[in-house]
Amino acid sequence: MKKSSIVITMFLSVILLLAACGTGDSEKTGSSSKKETFKVGMEAGYAPFNWTQMDDANGAVKISGNAEYAGGYDLEIAKKIAEHLGKELVIVKTEWDGLVPSLTSGKIDAIIAGMSPTEDRKKTIDFSDIYYTSNLVMVVKNGGAYEDATSIQDFKGAKITAQLNTFHYSVIDQIEGVVKETAMDNFPAMRVALESGMIDGYVTERPEAVSASAANEKFAMVEFTDGFVTSPEDTAIAVGLKKGSELTDKINEALKAISEEERQNMMDTAIKNQPAAE
DSSP, X not given: OHHHHHHHHHHHHHHHHHHHHHHHHHHHHHHHTOOOEEEEEEOSOBTTTBEEESSOGGGOEEBTTSSOEEESHHXXXXXXXXXXXXXXXXXXXXXXXXXXXXXXXXXXXXXXXXXXXXXXXXXXXXXXXEEEEOOEEEEEETTSTTTTOOBGGGGTTOEEEOBXXXXXXXXXXXXXXXXXXXXXXOHHHHHHHHHHTSOSEEEEEHHHHHHHHHHOTTEEEEOOSBOOOOOHHHHEEEEEEOTTOTTHHHHHHHHHTSOHHHHHHHHHHHHHHSOTTO
């Protein structure tokens, strides 16, 4: 009887020891197999490049620390890059002015937000290869005095604005006699200002203008035969990265794998899927 008790006790001890070892290995395996993250900053308010929605429809990704989701062309580019890197995509919703500081401070790994690789920005951060090229247009009221404009000079005397800290705002100076209104923080604010009559138009890129006019029948897009003078770097869009980032070459590899046809299809789909509220 005593011998049997000893055997049982030893048997139970072995089982407990094996269970403990198994738990340790499992925990260790779980921690080591956890996928690394690729944290991307975007304002999620510049449709069709990026926007905010309330669910995961059309492949939207949940915004970190937020009940909302991000969608749009930039989001699709970010997904392809994250897949190429073998990392989990994390979207960090950030105001436009906070994107570069968030990148340089390490809060995010990249900016994918319709950002142009200007010489001024290159002093602070690096950029990937170009992933989209657009051209400048104007958004005005549908049926208004400027809907049929063909030259930027047709906006003489008009109240015009653009987003703060963008080259869109600086090109307004090319319009003779224009009333250059204070730059605004974001596109929703400009759309409200246009609809209310506070401004006569705002400068933007063609995809955003197509998006605005599609979302609101009160808006119209004006394309110019005599337009703004810009440099290639102004109308190009690239991924913003920290100086000397080890991700640059890998991100360029990911972008190179996306054909021009696929990029255009992605933009067309983004315009089609944009939330009506935008």
